[in-house]
Amino acid sequence: MSNKSNKWWYLLFTTPLLLIFITVVIIPFLIGIYYAFFEWDGIAANPKVFVGFENFVQLFGDTRFLASTWKTILFTLLAVISVNVVGLVFALLVTSKLRTANAARTMIFMPYLIGGLILGYIWQFIFLDVFTLFGKVTGFDNVFFNWLIDIDYALYALVFVFTWQMAGYIMIIYIAGIQGIPNDVIEASKIDGANGWQRLRKITFPLLMPAFTISLFLTLSSAFKIYDVNLSLTNGGPANSTEMFAMNIYNEIFGYSNYGFGQAKAIVFFFIVAAITLTQVYITKKREVEM
Amino acid sequence: MKFQKRTLGSLLIVALLMILAACSGNEEAGKESESKGGAGKSSNQKITIFQSKVEISDQLEALAKEYTKETGVEVEVWGTTGDDYFSQLQIRMNSNQGPSIFSLQNVTEAEKMKSYVYDMDSEGYVKNIAPGMELKVNDKVVGVPYGVEGFGLVYNKDLVKPEDVADYDSFVRTLEKFKAEGINGFGLSKEAYFLIGHISNYPFALQKNHYEYIDELTDGKVTMAETKEFQEFGKFMDAIKANTPSPLDVTYDKEVGDFAAGKSAMIHQGNWAYGMLSDFNVDFEVGMLPFPLMGNDKLAVGVGNNWAINGKKDEAEVKAANDFLNWMFTSEIGQRYIVEEFGFVPALTNIKSDKLDSLSQDVLNASNSGKTIPWALNYFPANIIPNDFAPKAEEFFLSKDMTGKEFIEKLDDAWKSAVK
Numbered sequence: 048m049s050n051k052s053n054k055w056w057y058l059l060f061t062t063p064l065l066l067i068f069i070t071v072v073i074i075p076f077l078i079g080i081y082y083a084f085f086e087w088d089g090i091a092a093n094p095k096v097f098v099g100f101e102n103f104v105q106l107f108g109d110t111r112f113l114a115s116t117w118k119t120i121l122f123t124l125l126a127v128i129s130v131n132v133v134g135l136v137f138a139l140l141v142t143s144k145l146r147t148a149n150a151a152r153t154m155i156f157m158p159y160l161i162g163g164l165i166l167g168y169i170w171q172f173i174f175l176d177v178f179t180l181f182g183k184v185t186g187f188d189n190v191f192f193n194w195l196i197d198i199d200y201a202l203y204a205l206v207f208v209f210t211w212q213m214a215g216y217i218m219i220i221y222i223a224g225i226q227g228i229p230n231d232v233i234e235a236s237k238i239d240g241a242n243g244w245q246r247l248r249k250i251t252f253p254l255l256m257p258a259f260t261i262s263l264f265l266t267l268s269s270a271f272k273i274y275d276v277n278l279s280l281t282n283g284g285p286a287n288s289t290e291m292f293a294m295n296i297y298n299e300i301f302g303y304s305n306y307g308f309g310q311a312k313a314i315v316f317f318f319i320v321a322a323i324t325l326t327q328v329y330i331t332k333k334r335e336v337e338m
Numbered sequence: 339m340k341f342q343k344r345t346l347g348s349l350l351i352v353a354l355l356m357i358l359a360a361c362s363g364n365e366e367a368g369k370e371s372e373s374k375g376g377a378g379k380s381s382n383q384k385i386t387i388f389q390s391k392v393e394i395s396d397q398l399e400a401l402a403k404e405y406t407k408e409t410g411v412e413v414e415v416w417g418t419t420g421d422d423y424f425s426q427l428q429i430r431m432n433s434n435q436g437p438s439i440f441s442l443q444n445v446t447e448a449e450k451m452k453s454y455v456y457d458m459d460s461e462g463y464v465k466n467i468a469p470g471m472e473l474k475v476n477d478k479v480v481g482v483p484y485g486v487e488g489f490g491l492v493y494n495k496d497l498v499k500p501e502d503v504a505d506y507d508s509f510v511r512t513l514e515k516f517k518a519e520g521i522n523g524f525g526l527s528k529e530a531y532f533l534i535g536h537i538s539n540y541p542f543a544l545q546k547n548h549y550e551y552i553d554e555l556t557d558g559k560v561t562m563a564e565t566k567e568f569q570e571f572g573k574f575m576d577a578i579k580a581n582t583p584s585p586l587d588v589t590y591d592k593e594v595g596d597f598a599a600g601k602s603a604m605i606h607q608g609n610w611a612y613g614m615l616s617d618f619n620v621d622f623e624v625g626m627l628p629f630p631l632m633g634n635d636k637l638a639v640g641v642g643n644n645w646a647i648n649g650k651k652d653e654a655e656v657k658a659a660n661d662f663l664n665w666m667f668t669s670e671i672g673q674r675y676i677v678e679e680f681g682f683v684p685a686l687t688n689i690k691s692d693k694l695d696s697l698s699q700d701v702l703n704a705s706n707s708g709k710t711i712p713w714a715l716n717y718f719p720a721n722i723i724p725n726d727f728a729p730k731a732e733e734f735f736l737s738k739d740m741t742g743k744e745f746i747e748k749l750d751d752a753w754k755s756a757v758k
Contacts, residue, residue: 088450089428089432090428090431090432090450090451090453091431091432092431092453092454092650093450093453111755175587179587193587196584196586196587196732196736197736198733198736283729284728284729284732285586285729285732285733285736286729286730286732286733286736287729298725301422301424301425301428302721302724302725303720303721303725303756304450304720304721
């Protein structure tokens, strides 16, 4: 087949996708920007009042939003570190000469297949019943208590469950990266007398840079956007201490019916996430080494 | 090859056009039926019902089938998970796909939906609504209550006598007595309404005119902290925190389950909890007592939900919706469903009810003898309970040294942020 007819085939398969993407992502996004300049309660028949940039100015006076910004940043920082460390350790383990490597790989990946909502409810039960019981029986009740009703620990509980969910997925990416490292490089280093730690630092990590780029990007953006686990595990509580960005926006729009203000938050949220993830990709990309 | 290319291209264009046409066509059709109307035939009329009470959705579908059998009018019941009902309703209304009959919880919601609600004043069934129980916007009836509900202290008659909880002092004494015996004297649970929503109704409802009080509160003319009903409410909350386990560890299921197992003497619940109690086959008698704030001896009785009609639909559909409601409220089958299948305490005077469970009977008795205080929470700013009150209550139960007085001040802050 000639190149020209190939073009038609591409068109045939990409047009439906493009149409769907435009209708469910691009258009709502543009409409959202438009709404951000209005004061409106979200009911079509009720009046929309144009307020210009007032919604955006108002943002900086919203203490609950600022508190949730701080919580989200803290959560993202902790989550990105723990997910990547755990994921990388798992990847190194299951690519070593472990006997149970295949079984371990499957099991570690499993939590990712469970939806965030269900995962949250399962862990809610574990924290409420299993943790408290375990604490009572073993006497370690200063560690094993219901984390979800402690203002400080609830955030760690969220990090914990998020890591539980994401680490397996990130592990897969690292595994692919590790398997992409040519064996002869490793062998050459062995012959030169490098020990395990030196090999890891000087060969594995630099050659894993592309995997780091992807993994960091994925964890960063999904930690920022977290909603399902947040909703089912803590629902923002106790006392709003775990209300992340996405939940704050949802509550603003559907809880307080401030459609315009909520949209303004969402737009700001979008730019923050875009800026942070793009910066991260830029930085890690520069450190990638060519073979 | 050439032929293929051309067909492919034109196929693509046709597909594109069809998608575009489908989009715009739909919208047009929607608009037309919204504005013009009156053209539909009632014989093959179809109505849709969207409502928020999950407990009755199966029964309502059965009732809809009975109606279709009798009249040939198709009734479709839409499902919901309950929690986000109002946002769902809003989304459907906005996309011109709203239902013909929907439910509204209270005045605040009705006012938000005022462009949609149908004015029921001239409909016959409105005359049968129990006095003061209709849902009104601008003095026009826009909603018929599902039924009346009541909440208070659901108590175990083997453990508690009514005179044990007649006022603050006896209430605290009873709590302390149960604490010494190792029984939970009073149970709340962690869900927003069961934690703070219902119980915070009392100091509002005991005001001379709770509408006026709430308006003044919103305008900043009064504060809860300086109102004596709230000061005593703070003392009650202190006593509850000091003498009972933290409600944040307790779910609704556990609250009712512990009560059914005799581990709790009293819980703060409504007559809706009876459904679960009967599943447990409790072997003691249960009853409902007033919450004794300022010596209050009345149950909080009100309407949790109302049927409303979407007035933006075309005439024929509005008429069909009215016919359905009328049939439900007047026909034998409809009335039987309301009382027996839905398990409602009827709020319509033409419906008889003699098979009520003991909690509902207490509610009906209170309602008949006028020993009721209103559900002031129906007039609260929308969503204030889950959004603002519940976090403050969680804070109160979590921190050991926050007093009831400080808690009331926090509620004042919560109110301010909710109405800003």
